Amino acid sequence: MLNTHNIYFRYDAENEFHLPDLSLKGGQNLLILGQSGSGKTTLLNILGGLLKPINGEVIIDNTSIYKLYESKLDKFRGNNIGIVFQKPHIITALTVRENLQLAAYFAHSQSGDRIDYILNELDIGHKAQSKIQHLSEGEAQRVSIARALVNSPKIILADEPTSSLDDVNSHRVMELLMEQAGKMDAVLIVVTHDQRVKNHISNRITVGVKK
Numbered sequence: 001m002l003n004t005h006n007i008y009f010r011y012d013a014e015n016e017f018h019l020p021d022l023s024l025k026g027g028q029n030l031l032i033l034g035q036s037g038s039g040k041t042t043l044l045n046i047l048g049g050l051l052k053p054i055n056g057e058v059i060i061d062n063t064s065i066y067k068l069y070e071s072k073l074d075k076f077r078g079n080n081i082g083i084v085f086q087k088p089h090i091i092t093a094l095t096v097r098e099n100l101q102l103a104a105y106f107a108h109s110q111s112g113d114r115i116d117y118i119l120n121e122l123d124i125g126h127k128a129q130s131k132i133q134h135l136s137e138g139e140a141q142r143v144s145i146a147r148a149l150v151n152s153p154k155i156i157l158a159d160e161p162t163s164s165l166d167d168v169n170s171h172r173v174m175e176l177l178m179e180q181a182g183k184m185d186a187v188l189i190v191v192t193h194d195q196r197v198k199n200h201i202s203n204r205i206t207v208g209v210k211k
């Protein structure tokens with residue numbers, strides 16, 4: 001489902017990264033660990049089709065994603081990759097439902113029917129008409145997860161998804177991510193420093209800086 005080969009990226013002479021090869025099947029989870037500045041978010045962005053590596057390949061479902069033209073890559077990303085960012089990338093002036101409709105629209109997907117299902121699965125169905133700015137932090141993070149899942153991605157990438165949550169919500173968010181990834185037979189990759197998250201996933205790699 002997800003394979004990477006020989007990925008190399010550099011921002012500058014101080015920050016260059018040779019990233020470990022990955023090979024994950026649907027339903028498998030992976031935790032990415034490493035010190036601050038070691039390149040975890042960089043790796044996640046490369047896996048998510050957001051940052052083209054200087055060398056190497058990211059292959060998702062037999063497609064080498066950086067060989068796609070930009071517009072095709074955008075569409076491929078929308079349909080196949082769900083990203084949960086550290087700070088929710090949701091539009092606060094819109095309602096919960098509108099944010100999810102927008103995600104489905106950008107992927108040109110017919111996921112409209114899934115919106116209610118996903119919101120209910122994440123226990124925020126009753127907030128569908130609420131503006132994001134009126135939600136609690138935990139609820140907003142669940143909307144961010146719902147948005148990442150609405151197009152039934154094959155790959156779910158989550159960058160510190162629990163960093164601003166209390167213990168109860170942190171546990172709940174990890175359970176939800178793992179449960180949903182399992183139901184969709186998706187690959188789930190989580191970057192974290194959070195000890196509470198480490199307890200959920202035993203398959204792990206540590207990335208380090210090579211200068």
Ligand SMILES: Nc1ncnc2c1ncn2[C@@H]1O[C@H](COP(=O)(O)OP(=O)(O)OP(=O)(O)O)[C@@H](O)[C@H]1O
Nearest residue numbers: 011012015034035036037038039040041042043193
């Ligand atoms: N656009 C950029 N230009 C130059 N350097 C960058 C850029 N983005 C990140 N870096 C540097 O690359 C290194 C890796 O950044 P990255 O965000 O991948 O680390 P990280 O492991 O996710 O860190 P943290 O755990 O603190 O979030 C850092 O030293 C950072 O300063």
